[in-house]
Structures are given as C-alpha cells and as structure tokens.
Amino acid sequence: MHPIEWVHINRGGAMRGSVGVGRLLMVGMLVWAAAGCSSVVEGAAEPASGQEGLFDPCKDIPDSVLEEVGLDPATEEVDIEGIEQPGWKICSWTESWYYVVLFSNRFTIDEVEENPDYIGFQEISLDGRPGVRYHRVSDDEIGKCYVALEAKQGSIWIVVEKKGSAEMQGATCDLATSYATALEGYVPR
Numbered sequence: 001m002h003p004i005e006w007v008h009i010n011r012g013g014a015m016r017g018s019v020g021v022g023r024l025l026m027v028g029m030l031v032w033a034a035a036g037c038s039s040v041v042e043g044a045a046e047p048a049s050g051q052e053g054l055f056d057p058c059k060d061i062p063d064s065v066l067e068e069v070g071l072d073p074a075t076e077e078v079d080i081e082g083i084e085q086p087g088w089k090i091c092s093w094t095e096s097w098y099y100v101v102l103f104s105n106r107f108t109i110d111e112v113e114e115n116p117d118y119i120g121f122q123e124i125s126l127d128g129r130p131g132v133r134y135h136r137v138s139d140d141e142i143g144k145c146y147v148a149l150e151a152k153q154g155s156i157w158i159v160v161e162k163k164g165s166a167e168m169q170g171a172t173c174d175l176a177t178s179y180a181t182a183l184e185g186y187v188p189r
Helices: 016-035 063-068 109-114 172-186
Strands: 088-094 098-105 118-126 129-136 144-151 154-162
Touching: 063 172, 098 172, 109 118, 109 129, 109 144, 109 154, 118 144, 118 172, 129 172, 144 172, 154 172
Parallel strands: none
Antiparallel strands: 088 098, 098 154, 118 129, 129 144, 144 154
C-alpha cells in the first residue's frame, strides 16, 4: 500500500450489515457512558485532523448548482456515513445507478499518479486547469472512475461509482468527466 493513507468508499458492499450492528453497539455504549455522566463539555467541536482550510463540497457548493448539474441535494451524504475522515472533506449524492462523490484533500496530482493502487491515467484539462482521470487497479469493469483536478490545497476528486450490483447504464469515466466539467468553476483552483 502507498505510504499515503487513501480513503476508499465501498457502498452497498457486504460490510454494510456490519456497519449497522457497529452503529447499534456504538449507540448502546454511548447511552451506557452517558448514564454515568452529569458534566457538560463546553466549546465547539473541532474538525478531524488535517481538514483545516480544505474546501468543503457539502457546504461550499450551493444546492442550485447541484440541481443545475443534475444532482439531487436531498440525497447528499456528508463524509463517510457522517464520520469525518482525517485529511479529507467528502460529500456524495445518489443517482439512479451510481453515486457521485467529491473528495477534497491535500494530495497533489503527482502523488495521485504515484499511488500504485491506481492505473489508466489520462491527462485532462478543464478550462485550463490540469487534471487526471484514472481508476483502481482492481477495478476491471471500471465501476468507479476518478477525475482529480489540481487545486492550491492539493486536489479535488470527482468520482462516479456504480451502486453495488446495479447494472451500469453508461461509462463511469464519461460521467465523472462530465460532472468534473460542470463543477469545475465551483471548486477552488
């Protein structure tokens, strides 16, 4: 594995049920812990480490823009099932047979290209902004395609991922490029 810890979302996979059980256990532990507590912690919650100054696609892209590019703001999911990931700001939307996910991070395009987990790199340019399109080594059918756009903070990834066992009704790379083109003006350079 590459020395950089990468986030990999596997939606609708076999672990989904385990996540539900884990949530139930977590809630039970929180209730148990709260029963013995009577103090109040004051102050604001702090973001996960490494998120300071990152573009936040869920907060920074207006609903009107999402609707304009064909995404339904009502399907928005923040982070990975609501859990912040250190070094990442993540936002996703659900479509009929796929998810659209924006990852905001500090990794440069060069670092993305050096990661051995990814292949099929194709240089792209959107409105003069350098970027790259690619997919995972293990993804023969290319059910998940990435477009990474260069940004001052590092990069912004626009990803289209086929839902679990849904039948692909188009090429994920074409969709990812289309969404990247439509959203390019709304993500920082």
